[in-house]
């Protein structure tokens with residue numbers, strides 16, 4: 001799909017569909033839409049008067065052969081209340097319009113921003129919305145003859161804007177959205193097509209193409225470095241683990257500046273191990289590597305956007321299998337940090353591999369840590385599939401991330417990590433244990449476990465178990481992998 005700027009005035013744009021938006025207010029036919037309405041002999045006003053066009057969020061009004069326009073169709077999308085309108089709305093309605101038109105076999109469309117909305121941010125949001133909406137999960141379907149394709153998505157309404165605003169926004173949005181789709185592509189892979197070794201190969205290829213430094217630690221190197229927590233999870237099956245390290249170094253780093261460590265859980269399949277999961281729904285555990293895929297996607301975007309801060313990405317990758325060599329409940333493991341862990345439940349494996357991941361990131365020089373993980377079913381109980389669970393040891397750092405989430409339209413909600421919760425993971429026979437003792441607060445317990453390995457570095461944990469995968473399609477996104485948290489993390493790093 002090509003994304004481009006269209007400089008002609010609305011009436012003269014030759015396209016399969018001219019798309020714009022209306023607000024939910026007394027008279028939704030105003031400004032540029034009123035101008036279009038005049039050309040169309042008052043048809044839009046009539047639809048509004050009849051109650052068919054209200055501006056309610058994601059309401060679609062499709063007009064064929066609109067009078068006074070060169071376009072074959074006019075699509076008006078409801079943008080909701082004007083006061084709540086921002087670039088997140090643009091992203092959503094641009095994506096929803098693309099999927100709506102694609103469903104009708106339309107090949108190209110022009111999205112026209114309204115008066116005053118021709119900003120860099122709108123253009124970025126348009127590109128992000130369109131490119132992420134265009135992503136499909138049909139890679140393994142052999143019969144693609146009914147596949148519909150949008151060929152060109154144009155952005156209009158920028159002729160009076162600062163020159164380059166449109167181009168600049170589109171370029172940035174394209175970089176970020178393509179990175180998000182890269183993440184989603186990885187998350188969509190079934191575990192037989194994406195083992196830890198294959199994930200490492202994909203990371204290596206991405207790093208080489210993007211000009212990032214990459215190092216893949218194999219099982220021998222992982223053992224030499226005494227990453228006992230990661231190894232304990234990997235020992236349950238024949239697939240060897242990998243520790244993936246991708247590094248971005250700015251051209252002129254600030255001496256003494258922060259080094260951001262991004263650590264992502266990549267369990268390419270989580271059976272639960274000996275504490276095995278129920279069969280029903282287990283197939284979804286192919287997305288248990290979404291945290292790792294997210295961090296790799298962030299690196300891909302950063303390589304192009306070139307922030308002035310060093311970023312080290314560490315992705316521990318393994319399967320969690322219940323083979324004859326698997327670890328068993330009660331086994332005691334020694335993490336890379338030297339801490340001993342009593343593994344009371346082999347299904348709480350994400351925190352084990354992250355223990356070695358965050359410790360290694362620190363050893364490599366990270367001063368600020370962020371991990372992303374599909375860590376707990378408990379976060380789904382707490383926040384459903386709406387908000388990412390955010391846990392932070394440093395409020396200023398956490399506030400910075402929450403602000404980035406707001407700007408990029410990703411829903412995140414902070415959870416507590418008071419000292420009282422430390423009790424939950426106090427060990428009986430080892431330093432710590434990997435699950436709590438049945439007192440609830442499962443997502444917090446998982447976070448407290450990871451915190452043990454972060455020392456006094458500012459640290460944020462993102463539990464994306466409820467949000468990395470969507471069981472139903474959204475008007476602006478296919479069902480399946482969402483690529484959540486990538487945009488927030490890219491924005492956060494760029495803010496340094």
Ligand code: BES
Nearest residue numbers: 345347348349374375376377378435465
């Ligand atoms: N990968 C799961 C968490 C998960 C659950 C991800 C649902 C996506 C959707 C994780 O490894 C796990 O099994 N966690 C256990 C922890 C428990 C044993 C303390 C859980 O949440 O049940």
Ligand code: ZN
Nearest residue numbers: 270347348349
């Ligand atoms: Zn598990």
Ligand code: ZN
Nearest residue numbers: 267270288350
């Ligand atoms: Zn897991």
